[in-house]
Amino acid sequence: MWTLSGRALAPWAAGAARLLPPYSRLVAVLEPGATCTPFSTAELKEKPDMSRFPVEDIRNFSIIAHVDHGKSTLADRLLELTGTIDKTKKNKQVLDKLQVERERGITVKAQTATLFYNFEGKQYLLNLIDTPGHVDFSYEVSRSLSACQGVLLVVDANEGIQAQTVANFFLAFEAQLSVIPVINKIDLKNADPERVEKQIEKVFDIPSEECIKISAKLGTNVESVLQAVIERIPPPKVCRENPLRALVFDSTFDQYRGVIANIALLDGMVSKGDKIVSAHTKKTYEVNEVGVLNPNEQPTHKLYAGQVGFLIAGMKDVTEAQIGDTLYLHNHPVEPLPGFKSAKPMVFAGVYPIDQSEYNNLKSAIEKLTLNDSSVTVHRDSSLALGAGWRLGFLGLLHMEVFNQRLEQEYNASVILTTPTVPYKAVLSSAKLIKEYKEKEITIINPAQFPDKSKVAEYLEPVVVGTVVTPTEYTGKIMALCQARRAIQKNMIFIDENRVMLKYLFPLNEIVVDFYDSLKSLSSGYASFDYEDAGYQTAELIKMDILLNGNIVEELVTVVHREKAYTVGKTICERLKDSLPRQLFEIAIQAAIGSKVIARETVKAYRKNVLAKCYGGDITRKMKLLKRQAEGKKKLRKIGNIEIPKDAFIKVLKTQPNK
Ligand SMILES: Nc1nc2c(ncn2[C@@H]2O[C@H](COP(=O)(O)OP(=O)(O)OP(=O)(O)O)[C@@H](O)[C@H]2O)c(=O)[nH]1
Numbered sequence: 001m002w003t004l005s006g007r008a009l010a011p012w013a014a015g016a017a018r019l020l021p022p023y024s025r026l027v028a029v030l031e032p033g034a035t036c037t038p039f040s041t042a043e044l045k046e047k048p049d050m051s052r053f054p055v056e057d058i059r060n061f062s063i064i065a066h067v068d069h070g071k072s073t074l075a076d077r078l079l080e081l082t083g084t085i086d087k088t089k090k091n092k093q094v095l096d097k098l099q100v101e102r103e104r105g106i107t108v109k110a111q112t113a114t115l116f117y118n119f120e121g122k123q124y125l126l127n128l129i130d131t132p133g134h135v136d137f138s139y140e141v142s143r144s145l146s147a148c149q150g151v152l153l154v155v156d157a158n159e160g161i162q163a164q165t166v167a168n169f170f171l172a173f174e175a176q177l178s179v180i181p182v183i184n185k186i187d188l189k190n191a192d193p194e195r196v197e198k199q200i201e202k203v204f205d206i207p208s209e210e211c212i213k214i215s216a217k218l219g220t221n222v223e224s225v226l227q228a229v230i231e232r233i234p235p236p237k238v239c240r241e242n243p244l245r246a247l248v249f250d251s252t253f254d255q256y257r258g259v260i261a262n263i264a265l266l267d268g269m270v271s272k273g274d275k276i277v278s279a280h281t282k283k284t285y286e287v288n289e290v291g292v293l294n295p296n297e298q299p300t301h302k303l304y305a306g307q308v309g310f311l312i313a314g315m316k317d318v319t320e321a322q323i324g325d326t327l328y329l330h331n332h333p334v335e336p337l338p339g340f341k342s343a344k345p346m347v348f349a350g351v352y353p354i355d356q357s358e359y360n361n362l363k364s365a366i367e368k369l370t371l372n373d374s375s376v377t378v379h380r381d382s383s384l385a386l387g388a389g390w391r392l393g394f395l396g397l398l399h400m401e402v403f404n405q406r407l408e409q410e411y412n413a414s415v416i417l418t419t420p421t422v423p424y425k426a427v428l429s430s431a432k433l434i435k436e437y438k439e440k441e442i443t444i445i446n447p448a449q450f451p452d453k454s455k456v457a458e459y460l461e462p463v464v465v466g467t468v469v470t471p472t473e474y475t476g477k478i479m480a481l482c483q484a485r486r487a488i489q490k491n492m493i494f495i496d497e498n499r500v501m502l503k504y505l506f507p508l509n510e511i512v513v514d515f516y517d518s519l520k521s522l523s524s525g526y527a528s529f530d531y532e533d534a535g536y537q538t539a540e541l542i543k544m545d546i547l548l549n550g551n552i553v554e555e556l557v558t559v560v561h562r563e564k565a566y567t568v569g570k571t572i573c574e575r576l577k578d579s580l581p582r583q584l585f586e587i588a589i590q591a592a593i594g595s596k597v598i599a600r601e602t603v604k605a606y607r608k609n610v611l612a613k614c615y616g617g618d619i620t621r622k623m624k625l626l627k628r629q630a631e632g633k634k635k636l637r638k639i640g641n642i643e644i645p646k647d648a649f650i651k652v653l654k655t656q657p658n659k
Helices: 041-045 071-081 099-104 135-145 163-174 193-204 222-232 356-372 397-411 431-437 472-484 515-522 562-579 619-634 646-653
Strands: 058-065 111-119 122-130 150-156 178-184 245-254 258-267 269-271 275-278 284-286 289-293 297-299 302-304 308-312 326-329 347-353 377-383 387-394 415-417 424-428 441-444 456-471 488-496 499-507 528-539 541-548 558-561 587-593 596-603 636-639 642-645
Touching: 058 071, 058 135, 058 163, 058 222, 071 111, 071 122, 071 150, 071 178, 071 222, 111 222, 111 289, 111 308, 122 222, 150 163, 150 193, 150 222, 163 178, 163 193, 163 456, 163 528, 178 193, 178 222, 193 488, 245 356, 258 269, 258 302, 289 302, 347 356, 347 377, 347 397, 356 387, 356 397, 387 397, 397 415, 424 431, 456 472, 472 488, 472 499, 472 515, 499 528, 515 528, 541 562, 558 562, 562 587, 562 596, 562 646, 642 646
Parallel strands: 058 122, 058 150, 150 178
Antiparallel strands: 111 122, 245 258, 245 326, 258 308, 269 302, 275 284, 275 326, 289 297, 289 308, 347 387, 347 415, 377 387, 424 441, 424 456, 456 499, 456 528, 488 499, 541 558, 541 587, 587 596, 636 642
């Protein structure tokens, strides 16, 4: 049984073991308690001497929370309080650097910032890692935690504990990190911090006196968060006398400087000019620069064990900086760190260039983006209708959308995305087939390759344990929704008199697309959801085609449970009818299993006259409109003689909200 501070946890809390951070396995060798005079701002802007921070004056921590509970806002305040950034109204989610993060107001990629903080006459080095809150990005959270010894668990004073609060707490707890509960948004009219304190005590077994109540927005009581970081989070357990051993816990690709690795030093030190080796590739590099992220890269020439920073060493190829890799000094090999369990993709989709001449550009964009996001898996794929492309694996639908948006925004790539599918399995029925496929059980990530029933002894579908946290008044409706999604109830726990936590075993394909959306609308936005992998179960699966005037739409081929075929087919046809523009002729939309049509809708004929509003004989204006229409057509996907705007399929598939 897991315990926290010697206390036993609620029985349901004894979760499956997740990855432990390498730090927690090392023995502490702390340096004697030297103090140092604080850096002046001028010194900081120059090159700070990182040797002035003994291990005991370092704290590495992460901020974890449910979506929107205020992680990034708290990070802004901490950056301001420590003078890392100026106090201005413009500082909003400073660490959310990606365009997609700013547009959607969500954190997608974990970010690191080094803060210098003076407390009781000492200057401390604090490394803060801001993490994403959405379930799709929990892999980023696990990785970030590997470079930390403690976390700030932020909980909204009005919303209280939510599904991702629970999931993130256990990631931190199982990694044996110190947890500081921070109740945020106490300025809200409906804030009830005392109720949230009680929830934290009940669910996480953390005494309410340990909770810090703040308003990150107004800055109220934020200073006591920094003090708690120093007092309650232990310094890293590392040894500076040993030769260098650095963990690459993240990496980004810069067009001009190549790979920038985020590293946590577990042993020794690294300097500019050192020759280092990657334990993964065994390639040797010269260190071009090392430094801290403050929050932008600030060269320091040296980094010491216990510190977190960046390293640039002329790694140009996307495969050279593996996340989880260990770096060591040339001629001083060390035992590599355990690395990370690779992220398991939950959703697969085909990605094709709109125009095949764009194939190479798209290939290079995908390669570069996957370096920044190693949780995406890439398989080459091709289709008769769509040409050469890839089948990519994502952690969830939001992850897929964000990846697509980043391809467009950061690399100007326009792509066709096919229906997301979960990784099904098929157990083959005969020795001959097993010989042909070279395995007994095949994984199907492309519905077009779904094997026929005659070849299969049984189909298997992935399942997850889902956690729903909801106000009690919605329990009945939510239970009905879960049942309709073929879920089996496992547990029900009252967090307090008004809030309940439900645990269900769900088939993954029932929740990836629109479960979250339905849950939110059923509960007026109050219920939250999180899930984790729970293996496979047998299922009656069939392949369903969608046809437009008799032509199969490759983007929409899906695998469905037999029970659900009619409902799913009907819904897709209806949605397609709403998102397809009318054309000069009638369009028949059909859902079919083999040759049997199970649902049908019709789009009536219509002609769009772009010149309708052009009175008189302004020929240049007419030409302009016709040219614009022709340009628009280049972006259309043609199936038979039907022209379909690129986003029509996405509209059909996309039912999950942005958050
Ligand atoms: N009233 C009030 N609003 C706050 C406070 N802290 C954050 N917010 C608001 O809550 C919203 C979400 O804040 P973020 O800091 O983006 O939340 P987050 O947890 O980083 O969100 P993700 O990165 O998407 O997981 C924003 O609109 C903030 O302005 C607070 O103390 N009081």
